[in-house]
Amino acid sequence: MNILVTGASRGIGKAICEILGDNIYAAARSEDLLSSYENYCVCDLSTFEGIEKLGNYIVENQIDVLINNAGGYIYSPIEEMNFAQIETITRLDLIAPLYLIAKAVPYMKEKKNGRIINIGSISGVMGEAYASAYSSAKSGLIGATKALALELAPYGITVNTINPGWVDTEMGNTSVIEGGFSKEEMIECIPQKRFVSSQEIAGMVKYLISEPARGVTGQAINLCAGLTCGC
Numbered sequence: 001m002n003i004l005v006t007g008a009s010r011g012i013g014k015a016i017c018e019i020l021g022d023n024i025y026a027a028a029r030s031e032d033l034l035s036s037y038e039n040y041c042v043c044d045l046s047t048f049e050g051i052e053k054l055g056n057y058i059v060e061n062q063i064d065v066l067i068n069n070a071g072g073y074i075y076s077p078i079e080e081m082n083f084a085q086i087e088t089i090t091r092l093d094l095i096a097p098l099y100l101i102a103k104a105v106p107y108m109k110e111k112k113n114g115r116i117i118n119i120g121s122i123s124g125v126m127g128e129a130y131a132s133a134y135s136s137a138k139s140g141l142i143g144a145t146k147a148l149a150l151e152l153a154p155y156g157i158t159v160n161t162i163n164p165g166w167v168d169t170e171m172g173n174t175s176v177i178e179g180g181f182s183k184e185e186m187i188e189c190i191p192q193k194r195f196v197s198s199q200e201i202a203g204m205v206k207y208l209i210s211e212p213a214r215g216v217t218g219q220a221i222n223l224c225a226g227l228t229c230g231c
């Protein structure tokens, strides 16, 4: 089973690669951080060229499991965002995943088997002030997940999105600071009084690609230590 993971160099993506072990096809921007993998593709998924390069790599390597994990975040009042910032976030968080799915699906259809997992965010489920571009893109992933689950069900392909709450990674910690909060203040708002770990997200990925999860499709799974339930 060939498994492609985007954003494999650190954080959640790295934890997913570690838990899944063999047959990993890793993608990220930095060759230095990817060189420990046997198979990898260096690409910037905020550019058209990078997305197309990874699309070709997917076609060449007959990918059975696609994990769209790479993502980016901008904290900004809407009126201060320029066109380029909105476009960059939308390309990285929504257009790239959709295009990569388009490139992975023909082989999965031929095999009548495949698993697609997107890493969304609870910001795509609940509102997050000053993160409108990020929230829009992550909501878009949920819409795509439901549509594609219907479209691809006859071919034995499942499509799901995992929506993490706050995760203890570089992105999680930076976005807390950008929002003007301390980590302790943020933890106070989380029902379980903790950040989720990358390993917990990776564990859900492992379940979703397992045989017992073949009936789970079209779902947006909030893995958020209770945050989407309210305070």
Ligand code: NAD
Binding pocket: 006, 007, 008, 009, 010, 011, 012, 013, 027, 028, 029, 030, 043, 044, 045, 046, 047, 069, 070, 071, 072, 092, 119, 120, 121, 122, 163, 164, 165, 166, 167, 168, 169, 170, 171, 172, 173
């Ligand atoms: P991270 O910043 O630690 O890692 C992000 C990964 O994406 C890195 O491997 C990075 O190289 C890759 N990436 C970023 N920009 C890229 C680009 N232009 N081209 C190619 N790769 C790029 O963040 P993380 O917390 O591990 O985030 C992984 C996913 O989880 C993201 O989609 C993020 O939106 C989502 N998420 C994270 C949190 C959190 O609190 N950390 C919460 C909700 C959702």
